Amino acid sequence: MRRPITILSFVLLPILILLGLYFYPIYPTAESSIKGPTQPILFSHKIHAGDNQIACQYCHSYVAISPWAGIPSVQKCMGCHSQVAGRDVEYQYDGKKINIKKEIQKVKEYWDKKTPIPWVKVHFLPQHAHFTHKRHILRGFECKTCHGAVEEMDVVQKVNRLEMGWCVGCHTKNAKDEEELTRLKDCLTCHY
């Protein structure tokens, strides 16, 4: 006997699964980790923050005073690179061979044309959430707590998915007492 449920399982279920697959994004999940995007200049955080030990705040200078860390102006890049032209050597950049001097030359080109460098965003704050760098830095968190060991990365990539569960996990772990836990777990902390 053909029960309606059988029809449903054969017709409706595949449709639902197909729909699910259709909407399922071609995008890796969790910490399978994505390659960082290709930037207009093959900029290496490893050379800057790692090899040359430039403090993060030298370039991301608003991090302790504003919700946003800020990215350096082209003028700031040129502040050093008008002196530092780079060695004319090959460099292994993320499995690719690049010439450092040529990459630095690109910065100068942007500067000469007085156009901004269109960097590609790596860290996205999910919609409907507000976040302030300032409070986290002033509380004493290091940049790497969220952004990972950037000083070891040529191409910056996300090491943490900036999602609510991850945020709340950290907020829960770091609350000093019951009161602070209430405050840090309140929706209004981020959603307004």
Place this chain on the structure above:
Amino acid sequence: MSDGKKGGIKRRDFLKIIGVAGGTAVVTGGCSPEPVEQIIPYVIPPDDIIPGIPKWYASTCTECPSGCGVLVKNREGRAIKIEGNPLSPINSGSLCARGQAALQGLYNPDRIRGPLSRNSSGKLQPISWDNAEKALLEKIQEIQKQGKGNKIVFLTNHITGSFGNLIDKWLGALGGGRHIVYETFAHEPMKEANRIAFGTDKIPTYHIEKTKYLLSFGADFLETWLSPTEYAKKFSHSHSYNNKAMGKLVQVEPRVSLTGANADEWVAIKPGTEAFLALGIANVIISEGLVTNSEAGKLKGLLANYPPDKVSSITDVPEETIKRIAKEFVELGPSLAIGGGTATTSSNATQTLVAINILNYLAGNIGETVNFGESLTISQVSSFKEVASFVDSMSKGEVELLLIYNVNPAFTLPESLKFEEAIKKVPFVVSFSSFLDETTEQAALVLPDHTTIERWGDLTPREGVYGLIQPVMSPVFSTKATGDVILSISNQVDGIKDQFTWKTFYDYLRDSWKNEFQPKLAPEKDFETFWNEAVQGGGLFMQVESPQVQLSDGVAAVQFTEPRFQGEGDMYFVSYPSSRYYDGRGANKPWLQELPDPITTAVWDSWAEIHPNTAKKLGVKEGDFLSIESPYGKIEAQAFIYKGIRPDTVAVPLGLGHRSYGRYAEKRGVNPIAILPVATDEISGGFAWLSTKVKVSKTGKWEKLVKAQMSMSQGDRAIAQAVTLKEIQNGLHGEEHHEEPDIYPPHKHIKHRWGMSIDLSKCTGCGACVTACYAENNVAIVGKEQVSRGRYMGWIRIDRFFEDDSEDGAGTRFLPMLCQHCDNAPCEPVCPVYATYHNYEGLNVMVYNRCVGTRYCSNNCTYKVRKFNWFSYKWPEPLNWQLNPDVTVRSVGVMEKCTFCSQRIIFAKDNAKDEGRDVRDGEVTPACAQACPSKAIVFGNLMDPESNVSRLSKNERGYHVLQEINTKPSITYLKKVKWDKA
């Protein structure tokens, strides 16, 4: 069940399928792809911008001639909010809705985006600035060659200070052209009356704040009269209940304005007869010996002609009322009589104001509550006579070049003056307007100026207030400061080059402050310090003492006449300036269009106010279109039936009925100026708005009059409560509300419980808070159609209730209604997804991304303050530039409501934490409380017993709206205090 086997789905199977579908949905929703986005750095970072941190710049508002000081909030290079400048003695930190809406002028999608020139087919077409300036230069050179420099006319609004001086100097250098300063409301009769009575043609500042008895003859000082934000503040000071006392306001006018609605008594006088009432009152004061003024003798002869019985028959005001007011005027002092609005716009306007001056003089108010030292510069604008003669000279072909700056006479002058025919006779018309309004449509060349937010300038609204205007952001469009245009052209005209050596208007402005203001105001400082202080503070402000003035003998010679009316109709026609659009210049700003009118609560359209008896006689109900016919034309508007108007009067607000002025203003409502004659005040020559009797008839057409609030009365529910002065002086008791027992334990709050108090004896219903909320919280504009479906989005609204037992509109109660942040909120338990909840600081939080739009919360809300997004509303580019980046822009399917400006709470807490302290009382001010001119709203921490709001919440007048429902709101209203019936 056998049925279940045969067909249909069993419950268990159904759940299985739903389970799968649900799972799919989770996978889908779990990780949406992130967009590819760029971060664009500055090439060279500006010194004063830190991304994410707002900067405030002081400037001066130019939306009306009051000249309030403003602070403009700038985020990442964009102006996003305007607030009052606390240093300005005019508005002391508050700002009206019109001033705040200047942002929607700046970002208006219909702004002229660059210079335009009329091509051969008669259309305005974009051209380059170089060519545009060249076109003007060539015209000027041609005129100069012909020696017709005196045939240039520069028509501007009331611009004082450097820009006005530059224009005068420029016209002089070019051969003596005329500078006409045109303001729609020029207050000429006031100037003239003061000259006649006191020998000074100044317009004084009135110290309403010192007044205990204010007798206002038609002056709508809460809406448009002289300086509304300033007077709202002063009125609140004198009229709100404090220390067992309060001031009294008696409003004399044929139609109850917003000011009248705030009055303690309405005297429904016959239109235009106010002079006689003032004289009648003066007569009683003298004949009953209420004052012993040495100069009263001078007036005895004059006043003897106006005994109360005679005055009563002229004015329709009962004899007893005249006698009582006379007595109160002297006894309840310090008193003050002022005149404006309908009282001062008929053919006897100056006479009325002379009579009012006499009253003030008799009561000894001159120098006390009338200050001629702080006189207003509006008295310097051109007279209507000059404007009319200029129109006449245009039609005679005597104007070669007309330059128009910031005025729209084609809209604000009566059609019967035939401005539009006249302007067609001018060979070359240049407009510097930001908008294609009715006048700019006539121009051959359009050289759009920056808006006030983008340019340098100065403004002196009155003696002692020298406001500076500074650019707060770079220009949105390809516009150029008109001062710069004048200078760059002058640099190329032979013969005048040497007189105009400044490169930019900024240089000129600095120079004039150096040469004019500094020697006068601060000669001891070096100029850079002086200038920087002035720019930082938004100008220089000082007090000016009132000089002594004497009543001049000329008063006795004034002939008092009854007003003249044209037209055969049987109804007086009152057209009054709108509190939202002023003379029409506000009509292109959607915030103002959607701000409900304080009296009718109508939006996006015009209406005609008539008395219920008149309506009955005409067989008219609300929404019926009325035809209003004068000898000069006919308009049609929907009826609004209102007790606050005389049965023989019909009133239509000004400001709408634009033919062109952008998408928000065009083809909306009617312009009552269209049916007015060119009538003037006999003595001063000022334009007489109240000069017509009209025929009113029913057209048979009906449409729903779109209003934000449908009910007129609060019925038997005590929503907006009031007590009489006697009751409260005797002590309020017997009204204590007993706390209901609760099953659940009370909420725990940590450190703060945010709360608010709203003093109904201070709230005037002006609506500044509503616009402030729109600006701060990205509240969507929904348009007329959606408002008519009840989808108005305002988070705070002013509920307006007419008193049921009262025969008139006076004593109308206004109640700002917003989310009450209830401790026991009905919305919270019904939300199936926990999108709204009570947080640890007592806020009723709304989490947009949790909300699935069931609307249960709204259905269950006692106060109907939750608003649902039926659509994703759009802000047409570049209006969206104004959006506050600290507040989420909500999209379709989401509920929203007042958050107590949680972003401001977070900001203040963040600041306090930086400094290692707690948030101070008064440090968090929601946008509504910040804007309020009368400071009716106080916000703060209810857990701090010392805070302002805590003290106010325990006030004897305090109550919660609908407290019998036991929602335990965080907002305490303080009952309005009414005078006992005389």
